[in-house]
Amino acid sequence: MRIRVLLPLLLAPALAACGQDAPAAPPSSESSTAPASSGSPSQPTPSAAEAAGPEPRLAVSYDGGVLVVDAESGDVLLDQPVEGYARLNPAGDGRHAFVSAAGSFTALDLGSWTEAHGDHGHSWTADPALTDVTVPAEEPGHVVAHDGLATLFDDGTGTITVLDPFRIAEGEDPLVDTVELPEAHHGVAAQEADGTLLHTVGDADSRSGVRLVTSTGAELAASDDCPGVHGEAFAGDVAVVGCEDGVLVIDGRQITKVPSPDDYGRIGNQAGHESSPFVLGDYKSDPDAELERPTRVSVIDTRDASLRLVDLPTSYSFRSLGRMPNGDGLVLGTDGALHVVDVRSAEVSRSIPVVEAWREPLEWQQPRPTLRVVDGTAYVTEPAHDRLHVVDLRTGDITATHQLPHTPDEVVATAG
Known part of the structure; x- marks a missing residue:
């Protein structure tokens, strides 16, 4: 079985979808057939302001878009429309998430982060925004954040794209590697910093x-x-x-x-x-x-x-x-x-x-209570009431409950 390294990454202005325990959402025919246009990577954030301490934020998908929410106050900092069914995955740098919908993966900057300086850190905030770092994909699937890298899998082509998410905020090209498998399938891959790649084997009919x-x-x-x-x-x-x-x-x-x-x-x-x-x-x-x-x-x-x-x-x-x-x-x-x-x-x-009793819906794309954990905090959605609960796992206390303007689906959290 032969692996071929492809040409460098092309950046395009579309969005995409990623599968987990289900098939990936079908790509938009308009987005997937449009030619990818090359573009420059994101520029460093010019309006960053130093904060008194870490400010955790949440990316929350809903039918028609993605919210960025202040995890402590519940304030909505960004309401980004997204065409098609959107999914969310952590980028692995503690600042960005990948939004998948209609034909690509696109990096979303949640706009809060902390820089370590020996025995202390400096925390910063900026306006959250969808970046221009986009990986075209026919059927965006799994995103794996591991060993300082983000490995993206396109179920429709068998293409694996490896990015360094820490380069995004620096305005550098995040592409590390692109690999094309012989057979497309609903798969997953993870690359180590030394270039060693783990990937699944399969085709359109089976995975082995x-x-x-x-x-x-x-x-x-x-x-x-x-x-x-x-x-x-x-x-x-x-x-x-x-x-x-x-x-x-x-x-x-x-x-x-x-x-x-x-x-x-x-x-x-x-x-x-x-x-x-x-x-x-x-x-x-x-x-x-x-x-x-x-x-x-x-x-x-x-x-x-x-x-x-x-x-x-x-x-x-x-x-x-x-x-x-x-x-x-x-x-x-x-x-x-x-x-x-x-x-x-x-x-x-x-x-x-934490929430009221619920029943899992038959369709995997339908919202259901969802768990995301960062450090010692659990974030739990309650779609039946458009709420998101913040739970201190050390004490078991619900420290905040936020009312959201849309019914929540998936969540990515950052510690700030």
Whole structure:
């Protein structure tokens, strides 16, 4: 299987969509057929003002656009119209998010950040804005922020684009690499700073495994023992990708299959932690369900490639997984509570009521309560009432509830 490095990135003024535990939203025919126009990268923010401390902000998608919200006051700082179904992913630099809708990925500057200076930092704010850093894509899929890079996957072409998100604010070209796979598929990829690339293998009809390759395309390791491969997470430097019958653990050049206890035990969404060897995953065991509402999650120990299941008192959705500051798991249940999973004992240790009970909709694009965690704060949407709750995970207290002008869908949060 051959990998080819393409020409440098072209910047275009369109937006796009990204898939998670579902097919990517269909691209706009107008946007996807329009020729991409080259452009210059974003210029450094000229109007930045120093702040007294970090000012966390949120990007919140809704039907027709994206909001940028002050996480503490709830003030709407930007209401950006977006054509088509919009999705959000962190860029990995603590400042930007990627907006996906109608044919591309586009970087959104949330406009707050902190620069470290030895034993202290300086915090800055600026007006949030959609940047001109845009990656054209027929079917924008997964975005993986890892090792200082953002790796974008186009399901429609099998093109992988690697960006350095820290260059965006500096006005530099963020392109690091572009790779084209032999077969397009609903996939995922992640590149290390040394150029080593992990990517899924599949075609339009099926997905079977992963490959680990060097920056020149030489194969370091591969596995085809992962039917329906989907999703990824990192436990430090160790990667975990999901399969319909377990997971693959990729540690250096070693790929280990960890089987599910059931013949069909699908793990398609995972949540990692930079300092924990455990990965939290979902778990579905009914291959014939139109929409399975699972009541178990999986805990993968990457040290010994073991897998344990945890029974929950509720079901959950693919937007329900997160991690506590200490590495424990966090699951937003349809009972309205955040359930803390002790990853060492594989048990629920406590529950934090947040929203009203809800039921997962059949269509994956329909809004449902969504969890996003940054540091020790959980942000939980409640679409039924157009609200967003801020939860202090150390105390379990809801410290703020913000009324939003639109029904919230996806969320990206920054610590400021």
